[in-house]
Amino acid sequence: MKFMGMILFILFSALSAQVTSANHTLSEGLSLSSEKPEDVLTSPNGVFSAGFYSVGDNAYCFAIWFASRPSRIQDHTVVWMANQDQPVNGRKSKLSLLRTGNIILTDAGEFTVWETNTISFSSLELHLYDTGNLVLRTLGGENLWESFDFPTDTLLPQQLLTRSTKLVSSRSQTNYSSGFYKLLFDNDNVLNLLYDGAELSSLYWPPPWLMPVLAGRFVYNSSRIAVLDSFGNFSSSDKFTFSSADYGKLLHRRLTLDYDGNLRLYSWDEEGEMWVVSWQALQAPCNIHGVCGANGICSYVPGIGRNCSCLPGYKMINHTDWSKGCEPELNLSFGKSKFHFLQLSHIDFYGYDYNISYNYTLDQCKQLCLELADCKAFQYSFSTTKGNSDCYPKILLMNGNRVPSFEGSFYLRVPEKNLLSNANLAEEIGLNCSSEGLLLLERVYLKSRVNKTVKFMLWFVCGLGGLEIVGIFLVWCRLMRTSKNSTADKQGYLPAITGFRKFTYSELKKATKGFTEEIGRGAGGIVYKGVLADNRVAAIKQLHEVNEGADLFQAEVSIIGRLNHINLIEMWGYCAEGKHRLLVSEYIEHGSLADNLSSNSLDWKKMFEIALGTAKGLSYLHEECLEWVLHCDVKPENLFLDSNYQPKVADFGLSKLRSRVETDNSSFSRMRGTRGYMAPEWVFKLPITSKVDVYSYGIVVLEMVTGKDATKGVQVINSGGEPQHKRLVLWVREKKNRVASTKSWLEETIDPRLKGKYDIGKMETLIVVALQCAEEEKDARPSMRQVVETLLAQENDLQ
Numbered sequence: 001m002k003f004m005g006m007i008l009f010i011l012f013s014a015l016s017a018q019v020t021s022a023n024h025t026l027s028e029g030l031s032l033s034s035e036k037p038e039d040v041l042t043s044p045n046g047v048f049s050a051g052f053y054s055v056g057d058n059a060y061c062f063a064i065w066f067a068s069r070p071s072r073i074q075d076h077t078v079v080w081m082a083n084q085d086q087p088v089n090g091r092k093s094k095l096s097l098l099r100t101g102n103i104i105l106t107d108a109g110e111f112t113v114w115e116t117n118t119i120s121f122s123s124l125e126l127h128l129y130d131t132g133n134l135v136l137r138t139l140g141g142e143n144l145w146e147s148f149d150f151p152t153d154t155l156l157p158q159q160l161l162t163r164s165t166k167l168v169s170s171r172s173q174t175n176y177s178s179g180f181y182k183l184l185f186d187n188d189n190v191l192n193l194l195y196d197g198a199e200l201s202s203l204y205w206p207p208p209w210l211m212p213v214l215a216g217r218f219v220y221n222s223s224r225i226a227v228l229d230s231f232g233n234f235s236s237s238d239k240f241t242f243s244s245a246d247y248g249k250l251l252h253r254r255l256t257l258d259y260d261g262n263l264r265l266y267s268w269d270e271e272g273e274m275w276v277v278s279w280q281a282l283q284a285p286c287n288i289h290g291v292c293g294a295n296g297i298c299s300y301v302p303g304i305g306r307n308c309s310c311l312p313g314y315k316m317i318n319h320t321d322w323s324k325g326c327e328p329e330l331n332l333s334f335g336k337s338k339f340h341f342l343q344l345s346h347i348d349f350y351g352y353d354y355n356i357s358y359n360y361t362l363d364q365c366k367q368l369c370l371e372l373a374d375c376k377a378f379q380y381s382f383s384t385t386k387g388n389s390d391c392y393p394k395i396l397l398m399n400g401n402r403v404p405s406f407e408g409s410f411y412l413r414v415p416e417k418n419l420l421s422n423a424n425l426a427e428e429i430g431l432n433c434s435s436e437g438l439l440l441l442e443r444v445y446l447k448s449r450v451n452k453t454v455k456f457m458l459w460f461v462c463g464l465g466g467l468e469i470v471g472i473f474l475v476w477c478r479l480m481r482t483s484k485n486s487t488a489d490k491q492g493y494l495p496a497i498t499g500f501r502k503f504t505y506s507e508l509k510k511a512t513k514g515f516t517e518e519i520g521r522g523a524g525g526i527v528y529k530g531v532l533a534d535n536r537v538a539a540i541k542q543l544h545e546v547n548e549g550a551d552l553f554q555a556e557v558s559i560i561g562r563l564n565h566i567n568l569i570e571m572w573g574y575c576a577e578g579k580h581r582l583l584v585s586e587y588i589e590h591g592s593l594a595d596n597l598s599s600n601s602l603d604w605k606k607m608f609e610i611a612l613g614t615a616k617g618l619s620y621l622h623e624e625c626l627e628w629v630l631h632c633d634v635k636p637e638n639l640f641l642d643s644n645y646q647p648k649v650a651d652f653g654l655s656k657l658r659s660r661v662e663t664d665n666s667s668f669s670r671m672r673g674t675r676g677y678m679a680p681e682w683v684f685k686l687p688i689t690s691k692v693d694v695y696s697y698g699i700v701v702l703e704m705v706t707g708k709d710a711t712k713g714v715q716v717i718n719s720g721g722e723p724q725h726k727r728l729v730l731w732v733r734e735k736k737n738r739v740a741s742t743k744s745w746l747e748e749t750i751d752p753r754l755k756g757k758y759d760i761g762k763m764e765t766l767i768v769v770a771l772q773c774a775e776e777e778k779d780a781r782p783s784m785r786q787v788v789e790t791l792l793a794q795e796n797d798l799q
């Protein structure tokens with residue numbers, strides 16, 4: 001790493017030597033003219049330039065941009081603008097440093113459109129630093145004004161975001177004027193993303209339905225400072241921090257609030273000559289507010305992006321601008337005509353509830369909405385934790401989001417006479433995820449490889465948990481990358497796969513000393529321990545031999561490499577040569593949960609942390625991470641513990657690679673899990689959803705706290721005096737139901753090796769949650785996110 005830094009440093013020095021002829025400073029009494037393209041300030045290292053930047057037809061803004069490769073990139077990446085909301089004429093406009101100390105930007109030689117309002121009696125100069133900071137300083141070195149104090153949409157390394165500064169997105173990809181999204185510290189000291197539209201505004205990050213504390217934010221530090229360093233570490237005074245995917249490398253970086261409302265960290269890839277995304281705030285782009293305007297619904301199509309549509313009976317207001325939303329096609333004056341409701345599934349409209357009525361029947365909810373003059377629709381959802389349904393009448397329909405995993409229903413109020421049908425919508429959403437489809441499509445997929453039609457992709461999202469789609473997405477990215485003028489190229493919306501690389505077979509053979517040290521064996525292949533050339537200890541999994549193309553494998557595996565979460569095993573690379581298919585990941589010294597359970601090395605605190613961490617990892621797989629990646633084989637053998645007993649989920653996404661192999665052997669079995677942990681859906685050939693992982697998770701937790709083996713079950717003596725095996729989950733459930741007092745059912749259930757050393761309240765919650773997770777009926781199980789929230793609430797109770 002240090003060595004790389006040195007090389008970069010030398011490169012920079014060489015580069016700066018070349019450009020010393022350019023001007024770094026503007027002296028007092030001089031100006032830069034919009035008419036002369038050579039009137040540009042350049043930082044000593046040649047990375048940044050400041051000057052007039054064309055933003056439209058004869059329209060210019062005074063800006064700072066990345067200029068490290070001036071000759072090859074036409075569209076520079078702008079990092080700061082003085083007058084983005086008031087561009088100036090290309091003729092006779094100039095930026096002048098007056099002798100009074102003020103910097104003014106004049107339009108067409110007449111109006112001042114921007115100024116710094118600085119006054120000084122000593123001599124001044126305007127200097128562009130290597131960091132990208134444009135500074136007005138006295139010759140004595142005192143700073144009077146700096147562009148870092150007035151950011152636009154980008155924060156550069158070392159630039160502080162403070163209580164008085166904020167990032168504001170641009171309006172669109174081509175329109176640099178101020179847009180609707182802001183990054184700022186709110187009054188509660190929390191760093192937030194805000195949608196600040198023409199009429200409405202709302203916070204959307206951290207997730208608004210979570211208290212800041214539950215989102216990991218600290219609300220009691222009023223200093224309100226955040227900063228990014230050159231190595232890719234961002235930290236904020238509310239304790240929000242992240243490290244980029246390529247953390248540790250000295251690269252050009254920028255944190256930009258993009259016009260689409262997402263906050264992204266980009267790093268400059270010298271080789272590819274483009275920006276790559278090395279972190280982003282929101283993985284599900286439809287969770288950004290204001291995307292499709294009022295009455296619009298946002299859908300996320302992996303590989304294509306988000307797509308807006310209107311509610312049935314509504315039409316787009318401005319055909320070039322989705323933020324304006326949709327309006328009713330007919331005059332729907334509520335109150336006069338008779339109404340009924342149109343049910344739409346998997347649609348969530350966040351916020352703007354009139355009030356929330358708990359434990360309402362559907363009829364009560366309909367009645368309530370009809371009684372309210374401005375009730376446009378209502379959301380009706382079943383709460384698994386409470387066992388009843390809640391009613392949310394909506395006065396405005398904002399932030400519409402189509403979420404396949406969302407189980408509540410949305411009821412749109414429509415006039416009775418209106419002959420609306422939900423046929424169109426049903427077709428789009430109600431994709432059949434039946435098991436037969438799954439099997440069939442898998443074969444089709446094998447033959448046709450990359451089929452790009454959207455519907456096809458949606459099938460896969462449903463059936464297979466999205467891996468394929470993302471695979472296609474990557475292939476698509478690669479296609480895009482090769483076509484020179486693509487927008488993806490310029491925008492650099494390509495995932496960073498830094499750190500994740502391809503190994504040669506001989507490299508891995510050497511690392512494992514000829515595949516000698518076997519450390520595990522599973523359905524997918526054999527795992528060996530190895531030491532890579534850079535001395536990292538790795539777990540190297542040799543998958544069974546396959547016939548499918550290396551490209552496809554590569555595409556799929558690259559996805560696995562992109563998944564990045566503290567509770568997931570870190571993937572380092574893969575190998576695809578001839579028939580060899582190998583995966584390289586970090587090696588975890590402490591072994592798997594299964595090892596730890598059998599050696600009895602876990603105390604209660606560790607158990608709780610393991611339960612929580614595993615839930616977080618799975619929740620990331622299911623919800624945050626490009627949506628709906630299923631694991632399909634959650635079991636103690638696949639959960640590893642690091643030196644702090646933080647769990648790390650392994651083998652995610654591999655179920656897919658494995659089933660392909662089994663198809664080739666023509667003994668394909670649809671069952672992917674491991675007996676004892678498998679949800680009933682597999683057995684009964686019901687649709688497979690993320691709830692299969694929830695089930696397995698429940699069993700793992702029960703196994704951990706009871707100390708009993710789920711694959712063997714529990715031996716009990718039945719009424720006839722005969723010994724009998726009972727499934728673990730049934731055994732716990734019966735204990736809970738049979739024994740009246742809380743204390744004694746826990747005592748009878750929990751592993752005696754814990755010797756009663758646990759928090760009774762937390763333990764009870766944990767087991768109750770685990771039992772809910774292991775419900776036979778998938779709809780009765782909570783989502784992984786709900787599990788995380790419940791456990792986090794418990795954890796915070798303690799403090």
Ligand SMILES: *[C@@H]1O[C@H](CO)[C@@H](O)[C@H](O)[C@H]1NC(C)=O
Pocket residue numbers: 021022023030038039040
């Ligand atoms: C630098 O500034 C001087 C005047 O201050 C000007 O004559 C010269 O052209 C500038 N050089 C460049 C490369 O812009």
Ligand SMILES: *[C@@H]1O[C@H](CO)[C@@H](O)[C@H](O)[C@H]1NC(C)=O
Pocket residue numbers: 056171175176177
């Ligand atoms: C950019 O957007 C602003 C605000 O919506 C608008 O007033 C302006 O006309 C737009 N500029 C261009 C060049 O489209």
Ligand SMILES: *[C@@H]1O[C@H](CO)[C@@H](O)[C@H](O)[C@H]1NC(C)=O
Pocket residue numbers: 233234235241243247
């Ligand atoms: C990033 O910076 C914060 C604050 O300085 C520090 O606590 C954290 O450990 C750093 N992260 C990494 C990966 O270095």
Ligand SMILES: *[C@@H]1O[C@H](CO)[C@@H](O)[C@H](O)[C@H]1NC(C)=O
Pocket residue numbers: 221222223225236237238
């Ligand atoms: C508040 O945050 C700042 C910046 O992260 C840090 O330097 C300071 O020590 C924090 N103060 C408290 C009281 O935690």
Ligand SMILES: *[C@@H]1O[C@H](CO)[C@@H](O)[C@H](O)[C@H]1NC(C)=O
Pocket residue numbers: 301304307308309310454
């Ligand atoms: C996007 O939505 C429109 C309806 O607004 C639909 O016609 C179109 O097919 C969708 N595109 C994709 C890629 O899903």
Ligand SMILES: *[C@@H]1O[C@H](CO)[C@@H](O)[C@H](O)[C@H]1NC(C)=O
Pocket residue numbers: 318319320321
């Ligand atoms: C739609 O929006 C664009 C840009 O904001 C604007 O120029 C145009 O006039 C609008 N069209 C209509 C029909 O309102």
Ligand SMILES: *[C@@H]1O[C@H](CO)[C@@H](O)[C@H](O)[C@H]1NC(C)=O
Pocket residue numbers: 331332333
């Ligand atoms: C809709 O109908 C109501 C009464 O029926 C009328 O007052 C209103 O002006 C109409 N609105 C439009 C946009 O036609």
Ligand SMILES: *[C@@H]1O[C@H](CO)[C@@H](O)[C@H](O)[C@H]1NC(C)=O
Pocket residue numbers: 355356357358368
């Ligand atoms: C919600 O508002 C309706 C109408 O005002 C009222 O009847 C109902 O009791 C309210 N529900 C709650 C939970 O306050």
Ligand SMILES: *[C@@H]1O[C@H](CO)[C@@H](O)[C@H](O)[C@H]1NC(C)=O
Pocket residue numbers: 359386387388
């Ligand atoms: C919900 O309401 C029904 C009937 O109004 C009642 O029997 C039931 O106990 C309520 N459930 C809860 C959890 O309050």
Ligand SMILES: *[C@@H]1O[C@H](CO)[C@@H](O)[C@H](O)[C@H]1NC(C)=O
Pocket residue numbers: 430431432434
């Ligand atoms: C889903 O599958 C079932 C049974 O195979 C079939 O009856 C139904 O029409 C299908 N629905 C759709 C939307 O294709």
